Amino acid sequence: MTTSTLVPVFAALGDETRWSILVALGEGDASASALAGRLPVTRQAIAKHLAVLQEAGLVESLRVGRELRYRVLGSQLSETARRLERIGAEWDRRLVAIKRIAEGL
Amino acid sequence: MTTSTLVPVFAALGDETRWSILVALGEGDASASALAGRLPVTRQAIAKHLAVLQEAGLVESLRVGRELRYRVLGSQLSETARRLERIGAEWDRRLVAIKRIAEGL
DNA sequence: AGTTAATGCAACCCTGTAGTTGCAGTAACT
DNA sequence: AGTTACTGCAACTACAGGGTTGCATTAACT
Numbered sequence: 423m424t425t426s427t428l429v430p431v432f433a434a435l436g437d438e439t440r441w442s443i444l445v446a447l448g449e450g451d452a453s454a455s456a457l458a459g460r461l462p463v464t465r466q467a468i469a470k471h472l473a474v475l476q477e478a479g480l481v482e483s484l485r486v487g488r489e490l491r492y493r494v495l496g497s498q499l500s501e502t503a504r505r506l507e508r509i510g511a512e513w514d515r516r517l518v519a520i521k522r523i524a525e526g527l
Numbered sequence: 528m529t530t531s532t533l534v535p536v537f538a539a540l541g542d543e544t545r546w547s548i549l550v551a552l553g554e555g556d557a558s559a560s561a562l563a564g565r566l567p568v569t570r571q572a573i574a575k576h577l578a579v580l581q582e583a584g585l586v587e588s589l590r591v592g593r594e595l596r597y598r599v600l601g602s603q604l605s606e607t608a609r610r611l612e613r614i615g616a617e618w619d620r621r622l623v624a625i626k627r628i629a630e631g632l
Numbered sequence: 633a634g635t636t637a638a639t640g641c642a643a644c645c646c647t648g649t650a651g652t653t654g655c656a657g658t659a660a661c662t
Numbered sequence: 663a664g665t666t667a668c669t670g671c672a673a674c675t676a677c678a679g680g681g682t683t684g685c686a687t688t689a690a691c692t
Contacts, residue, residue: 429543436538439650448618451625455668467651469669488659488668496622499615503608510604513553517601520556544680560638572681574639579679593638593689 431502434478439463440471447481447494454490536607539583544568545576552586552599559595 434440442461446452454472458465472492475481479498484491539545547566551557559577563570577597580586584603588595 433541496615496618503611506608513601
């Protein structure tokens with residue numbers, strides 16, 4: 423497991439507008455146009471954000487009639503969370519070890 | 528719990544160089560100058576990155592003699608992981624509910 | 633006290649990207 | 663078939679931020 427695939431996910435999550443989109447999608451699948459009706463940005467801007475989110479594996483798209491609907495993928499988020507947890511735990515373990523050494527054990 | 532404090536953390540994690548810094552710090556506390564010796568960027572660039580990481584609560588600084596040493600905070604990472612996990616789980620729950628409706632229950 | 637080695641600050645370049653407007657394409661619905 | 667409503671593509675603006683160089687400052691160490 424490399425971190426190379428993690429970075430794009432975080433980069434995607436590090437934007438307020440994209441979070442708004444994710445939260446909106448969290449309430450139900452929606453197209454770029456539909457999202458543009460709820461958020462204070464253009465449909466084209468939203469389309470770009472959706473492309474970034476899809477590239478990061480955080481959403482998937484599905485054609486429904488003439489519209490392209492997007493669905494949020496919670497599993498990817500959970501997967502990322504598990505990885506983060508492991509890394510954080512490891513760093514904390516090291517810190518504890520350092521403290522024990524500092525205390526002269 | 529709002530997501531407003533989450534975004535800076537992800538923005539901080541969404542950069543390869545900052546990950547290199549975090550990984551390096553994961554092996555032991557270090558100053559900006561020391562890090563500059565190991566990574567292919569300037570000390571000043573690293574200093575900026577460290578400021579971002581500190582702002583996001585991912586590292587803390589401690590003076591040791593005339594140098595300013597940085598330490599990675601795994602706990603913040605774990606905290607973020609827990610939040611992510613919850614959100615991801617909630618979205619997945621909704622998806623499952625939708626599928627059950629689609630199956631006509 | 634003088635030297636050395638660290639940090640702090642400022643100005644600058646340049647690329648990436650969030651956002652826009654405008655128009656072309658395309659597939660439903662009547 | 664014609665209209666409507668959605669997506670796709672392209673060009674452009676503007677600003678944030680990752681990176682650099684250069685210099686000032688400050689605090690250990692001898």
